[in-house]
Amino acid sequence: MRLCCRFCFAVLMLLLFVQPQFAQGPSANPAMLKAKAQNVPEIPAELVPNFLKLPPNLYFGESIGVATNSKGHVFVYDRGHETRLFEFDQTGKFLRFIGDGLYGFAFAHVVRVDPQDNIWAIDEGTNMVIKFNPEGQVLMLLGRRPESHGLEASPPPGTPVPEARPYVFNRPTDVAWDAAGNIYVSDGYGNSRVVKYDKNGRFIKSVGTRGNQPYQFNTPHSIASDAKGNIYVADRGNRRIQVFDSDLVLRAIYDQVGAPWAVCITPGPHQYLYSSNSNPNNSGPEASAVTGEIYKMELDGTIVGKFGKAGKLPGELSTVHEMDCRNDNEITVAEITGWRVQRFKLSLRMQTSSARQE
Amino acid sequence: MAKLFLIAALFCTGSLFAQLYVPEIPFDSTPNLLKMPEHLYLGEAVGVATNSKGNIFVYTRTGTSYVTFGTSRAFANGGARLFEFDPSGKFVREIGQNLYGFVFAHTVRVDPQDNIWVVDEGSNMIIKFNPEGRVVMTMGRKAEEMRIPAAPAPMPEAPAAAAGGRGPGGGGGGRGGVAVPGAPVGAGAQTDVFNRPTDVAWDAAGNIFVSDGYGNSRVAKFDKNGVFIKSWGSRGTEPGQFNTPHTIATDAQGNVYVGDRGNRRIQVFDNGGEFKKAYLNVGAPWAVCISPGPHQYLFSSNSNGTSDMENGEIYKMELDGKILGKFGTAGKLLKEFGSVHEIDCRNPNEILVGEITNWRVQKLTLHPSASGTR
Numbered sequence: 001m002r003l004c005c006r007f008c009f010a011v012l013m014l015l016l017f018v019q020p021q022f023a024q025g026p027s028a029n030p031a032m033l034k035a036k037a038q039n040v041p042e043i044p045a046e047l048v049p050n051f052l053k054l055p056p057n058l059y060f061g062e063s064i065g066v067a068t069n070s071k072g073h074v075f076v077y078d079r080g081h082e083t084r085l086f087e088f089d090q091t092g093k094f095l096r097f098i099g100d101g102l103y104g105f106a107f108a109h110v111v112r113v114d115p116q117d118n119i120w121a122i123d124e125g126t127n128m129v130i131k132f133n134p135e136g137q138v139l140m141l142l143g144r145r146p147e148s149h150g151l152e153a154s155p156p157p158g159t160p161v162p163e164a165r166p167y168v169f170n171r172p173t174d175v176a177w178d179a180a181g182n183i184y185v186s187d188g189y190g191n192s193r194v195v196k197y198d199k200n201g202r203f204i205k206s207v208g209t210r211g212n213q214p215y216q217f218n219t220p221h222s223i224a225s226d227a228k229g230n231i232y233v234a235d236r237g238n239r240r241i242q243v244f245d246s247d248l249v250l251r252a253i254y255d256q257v258g259a260p261w262a263v264c265i266t267p268g269p270h271q272y273l274y275s276s277n278s279n280p281n282n283s284g285p286e287a288s289a290v291t292g293e294i295y296k297m298e299l300d301g302t303i304v305g306k307f308g309k310a311g312k313l314p315g316e317l318s319t320v321h322e323m324d325c326r327n328d329n330e331i332t333v334a335e336i337t338g339w340r341v342q343r344f345k346l347s348l349r350m351q352t353s354s355a356r357q358e
Numbered sequence: 359m360a361k362l363f364l365i366a367a368l369f370c371t372g373s374l375f376a377q378l379y380v381p382e383i384p385f386d387s388t389p390n391l392l393k394m395p396e397h398l399y400l401g402e403a404v405g406v407a408t409n410s411k412g413n414i415f416v417y418t419r420t421g422t423s424y425v426t427f428g429t430s431r432a433f434a435n436g437g438a439r440l441f442e443f444d445p446s447g448k449f450v451r452e453i454g455q456n457l458y459g460f461v462f463a464h465t466v467r468v469d470p471q472d473n474i475w476v477v478d479e480g481s482n483m484i485i486k487f488n489p490e491g492r493v494v495m496t497m498g499r500k501a502e503e504m505r506i507p508a509a510p511a512p513m514p515e516a517p518a519a520a521a522g523g524r525g526p527g528g529g530g531g532g533r534g535g536v537a538v539p540g541a542p543v544g545a546g547a548q549t550d551v552f553n554r555p556t557d558v559a560w561d562a563a564g565n566i567f568v569s570d571g572y573g574n575s576r577v578a579k580f581d582k583n584g585v586f587i588k589s590w591g592s593r594g595t596e597p598g599q600f601n602t603p604h605t606i607a608t609d610a611q612g613n614v615y616v617g618d619r620g621n622r623r624i625q626v627f628d629n630g631g632e633f634k635k636a637y638l639n640v641g642a643p644w645a646v647c648i649s650p651g652p653h654q655y656l657f658s659s660n661s662n663g664t665s666d667m668e669n670g671e672i673y674k675m676e677l678d679g680k681i682l683g684k685f686g687t688a689g690k691l692l693k694e695f696g697s698v699h700e701i702d703c704r705n706p707n708e709i710l711v712g713e714i715t716n717w718r719v720q721k722l723t724l725h726p727s728a729s730g731t732r
Contacts, residue, residue, distance in 0.1 A: 082422070103401025103420045103717070138399065140690055144664050144715055145402075148423060148437070148462065149480070149554075168665045201690040202667065 030286035035258035044347035045307035047315040051343045052092045064321045065111040066334035077111035098136040104128040127169040143169040164191040166203035178229035186220040207248040224265040234260035254301040264325040273297040276320040279310035292317045383683035387693045388721040391447045404699040405466035406712035412445035417466035431503040438463035453491040459483040482552045498552040544575030544593030557605045561612035569603040590631035598633045607648040617643030637679040649706035659698040662688035670695045
């Protein structure tokens with residue numbers, strides 16, 4: 001208990017001395033990838049073996065998005081031969097594809113399930129956010145796939161990004177909702193903003209430009225909301241989580257957990273925030289040694305503990321891209337370079353890093 | 359009543375003036391009209407039309423177009439599909455599966471003999487199917503290959519060659535139009551070489567009128583056998599010129615109504631292409647439709663852009679341009695519109711609309727008498 005208090009104090013001190021990060025390429029120096037937080041207790045995590053069972057002749061590619069619904073069904077948004085959305089039951093048995101050959105599917109990014117069990121796919125190839133009802137029919141669309149009149153050459157590096165427009169995304173990354181059903185889209189690789197729509201898809205406002213100051217983003221990559229409607233934006237390139245209220249007023253910045261590739265907030269009366277400091281794609285041993293861990297935090301940014309490490313073996317993590325945390329202590333992760341979805345059961349008993357068996 | 363007189367007085371002075379008061383026409387929309395089979399999804403529902411039996415045809419941008427690599431040239435296919443539904447919205451069949459000319463859907467129309475005509479902006483083709491769904495006539499030709507990367511859009515003055523259809527990528531979007539030496543910009547060649555054509559209509563004799571289009575800025579007339587007769591128009595804002603002629607319809611007298619979208623006007627021509635008048639008071643006509651029967655009506659949609667939620671209302675007019683009422687607005691809910699791209703008005707009180715951004719077709723039941731309009 002004393003340890004825990006001391007730890008909380010350390011985190012508080014860290015928070016008091018938050019400095020804005022400079023936008024430096026994290027891959028330049030592996031040491032820079034290391035999260036600031038020190039002496040974080042290790043949460044024992046047990047891998048659920050053979051979790052998702054793919055039928056013969058069916059394969060994942062980059063299984064980049066994962067989410068569950070209220071029944072425990074698992075949805076995987078996958079970059080394969082085509083971008084596809086898989087549905088599995090709660091035992092991991094494959095059920096079906098949703099949106100076969102969909103016009104909005106080109107390059108998967110994430111999938112989320114809202115409180116009404118609607119399924120939302122965010123596609124960074126078509127610049128679309130697609131809402132399916134639980135039966136798998138398209139209910140609403142945000143953004144529009146660019147018209148194709150032949151292949152066009154990519155703009156040369158350094159070409160300015162066109163000004164963001166209310167209903168046009170530029171490689172969007174993720175979606176979240178508040179209790180009123182307002183929709184928040186993190187947008188994204190091209191634009192650097194968060195956009196708020198009402199539940200019927202009408203634009204309300206957007207905040208953010210590219211940069212490293214408060215209210216600026218360098219790849220807002222993941223987004224989540226808490227029960228009060230606060231919006232947590234994983235500002236990956238700036239290695240920080242920016243917390244906004246539902247009017248998109250900045251309330252806090254957490255910068256002690258490395259580069260937040262994926263964030264997730266648990267439901268229920270006591271909510272936790274999970275954030276993954278994923279190892280970058282194809283990271284070498286030096287970078288992998290200081291990345292890959294997933295943090296469990298209080299909503300105020302206090303770190304509760306961490307688990308996981310970079311690697312290719314079962315139970316290790318290969319560039320976690322999305323997390324599902326519907327159940328507090330059962331985390332399901334989708335990994336880019338591992339082409340797999342893994343589920344971990346977390347123990348509530350903590351281990352401090354000094355007590356951990358190496 | 360005074361209002362009615364005012365409106366009548368306004369129209370006696372000519373239909374070019376903006377109408378002060380346009381009544382709202384009450385309407386309903388049938389929820390979940392089209393029932394897709396499992397594992398089949400509509401994409402952008404850019405084209406919708408009905409035949410005499412009330413069956414519904416939807417030409418949709420869906421699936422993924424692909425390029426065949428591993429050869430010295432790039433060949434592009436796919437990206438559009440044509441579906442048929444019965445009047446209740448039950449799926450009947452797919453027509454033209456994997457058809458060579460299905461690349462980037464634009465519109466579908468059904469002629470009085472129930473033939474189904476597809477206008478494809480990507481392959482630069484007009485394809486006529488008989489009611490059984492077999493190809494019976496083609497106009498235009500798909501470009502043999504795709505240039506990668508696409509050439510930049512030609513400047514309006516560029517002396518580009520006219521012959522050889524510009525396919526997807528051939529003109530890099532071709533928004534500047536195909537210049538024919540000695541001819542005004544957008545006039546096109548005196549053939550069925552289209553540059554991103556948009557729509558098709560017929561007169562009572564079966565003559566074919568094609569609005570052409572994004573690249574060219576003309577209307578081309580062919581006889582019923584597809585033999586070129588004439589074309590008129592070039593790029594510009596003068597009467598008889600066009601800035602994206604996007605939709606076309608004919609009345610029983612054979613007059614031709616062209617939705618000149620970029621110029622925000624409907625231009626009316628006689629059967630030989632002589633300019634008669636223009637209607638300037640209904641916004642940008644994305645889609646026009648003329649109902650059959652003894653008393654014909656003209657519908658025109660002032661659709662919202664695909665990246666905004668402005669406007670969206672559809673006007674019901676007399677053929678002379680008098681506005682009878684309007685209905686609808688932009689949005690994503692039922693009874694709201696996401697960039698209406700084609701209207702079917704075979705029954706003037708039961709309108710079908712195909713939407714770009716909402717990926718759906720709505721059936722709208724109008725109640726014109728409820729508002730005092732016809």
